[in-house]
Amino acid sequence: MNCRKLLFGALAAFLSLASNAQTSRDSVYVKAELNTYSINYDKALPEIERFIEGNSLLVKRKTQDFETVRYDLVMTAAQYNEIKHRLEEWKFAVIDSKEQTIDLSRKIENHVASMDRLKADISLLQKKKEYIKGDTLLYELDGQIYDKNEKLRQESREYAEDCASIGTVNLDLYLMRDETSPSQTKVRFVNMPGFEYSFLMVGNPKPGFSAKYYDGYNLKYIFTKGKTFVDLGVFKARDVAEADSTTLTDAFNISFGQDFYSRHFGRGARKFLNMYSGYNLGFMMYSGEKRSTKTVYLSPTVGVELFKNRYVLWDLRGAYYVPIMHNYDLRGWQFSMSFNVAF
Known part of the structure; x- marks a missing residue:
């Protein structure tokens, strides 16, 4: 008799757990995000619009400009899987995706x-x-x-x-034009002034001519997306003795630079940690108490955008400073941090 009671008790507990598990599975929905870009943006976007209309998807919100469109959609799981499958057919590459199952x-x-x-x-x-x-x-x-x-x-x-x-998928679908591909020749201008601090570490400083370290203070103006910019500022030498009248202690800097986002690291679409490479082409005029010199330089760069949205850009980069004149005595590593604001 006791064994029978134990058996019935265990069976009742199992059925209760199974019922709760089934209820939990039957009371969920999926919250998903898809961030994409395409070199075929203008041709692919009408295909997506036709899919949304043809499948009667619920559009909770839509925002669009020349470069991007964002949909907040509600659909079935089958429709969501079909969108993921057809993105490649529509020539959209996925930058990143997220899925979260929420129990209601x-x-x-x-x-x-x-x-x-x-x-x-x-x-x-x-x-x-x-x-x-x-x-x-x-x-x-x-x-x-x-x-x-x-x-x-x-x-x-x-x-x-x-x-x-319950049983639906809430999809945040973000589609972006691939502006950095060769087929995209339209320049998108922006207005983003800002400030940049640089630290130049000369690899082989020449006593009485170049200092080991220079601090740079530049105004940085970004004027295209992608991105293109100019720097204008000064560099000051560190730790130079007052009696040293021959070392180059000050420098005026003006430069032009461009950065390029990698296809494999999100094309600059993320808010955090966008990696890029680029170059700086500039002119520096050095001066000291008793001597001066000037040089054109070229600096290959790599960097990461620590944070970016429509209004601000916080950027960190490293470069190898290569002057044309006095190359051995002035070349070295340069590290910079900048902050720009859109107007």
């Missing part, structure tokens, strides 16, 4: 409990009205009933929205 069972249970509690409160308040004759108290009860009904309507609305979300 607890949230729905809370909605039901809240609605039941509000209905009970409303019923109790309405019964109280039958025994109250004072106008002031009746007015207060009517106000409480109104507030409870408003909360009940809000809970019912949220409950209906959550129930409608």
Whole structure:
């Protein structure tokens, strides 16, 4: 008899767990993100629009400009899988993607409990009205009933929205034009002034001619997406003795540079950690107390955008400074950090 009770108890517990697991699986939806770019943007975008219209997808929000379009879509899992499959056919490359399964069972249970509690409160308040004759108290009860009904309507609305979300996929789809490909010749101008600090470490400083370290303070102006910029500023030598009248202690700098995003690291579309390579072509005029010199230089660069959005850009880069004149005595590593703001 005891064995039979234990068996029935274990079976009941198993069925309860299975029921809860099934309820959990039946009360979920998927929140997904797809960030993409395409060299065939203008031809592919109408295909996506036709897919959205032909499958009657719910478009919760859409934002679009010349370079990008973002959709907030609701669809079935089958439609989501079809979009992922057809992105390659539409010539869109995926930069990154995210998927998160969200269980709504607890949230729905809370909605039901809240609605039941509000209905009970409303019923109790309405019964109280039958025994109250004072106008002031009746007015207060009517106000409480109104507030409870408003909360009940809000809970019912949220409950209906959550129930409608079960089994669906909420997709944030971001499509970007690949502006850095050879087929894209249109220049997109921006207006992003900013400041750049540089640290130049000369590899083979010549005593009495060049210092080991120079601090640079530049105004950096970015004027195209992609990106193209100019620097204008000064460099000051560190740790030069006051009695040293021959070392080059100051320098005026003007340069032109371009950065190029890698196809394999997101094409600059991320908010964080966009990697790039590029070059700086510039002119520097050095001066000291008793001597001066000038040189053209070329610096290959690599860098990473620490943070970027539509309004600001925080950038870190490294370069190898290669002057044409006095190459051996002035060349070295240069590290820079800049911050630019869009106007």
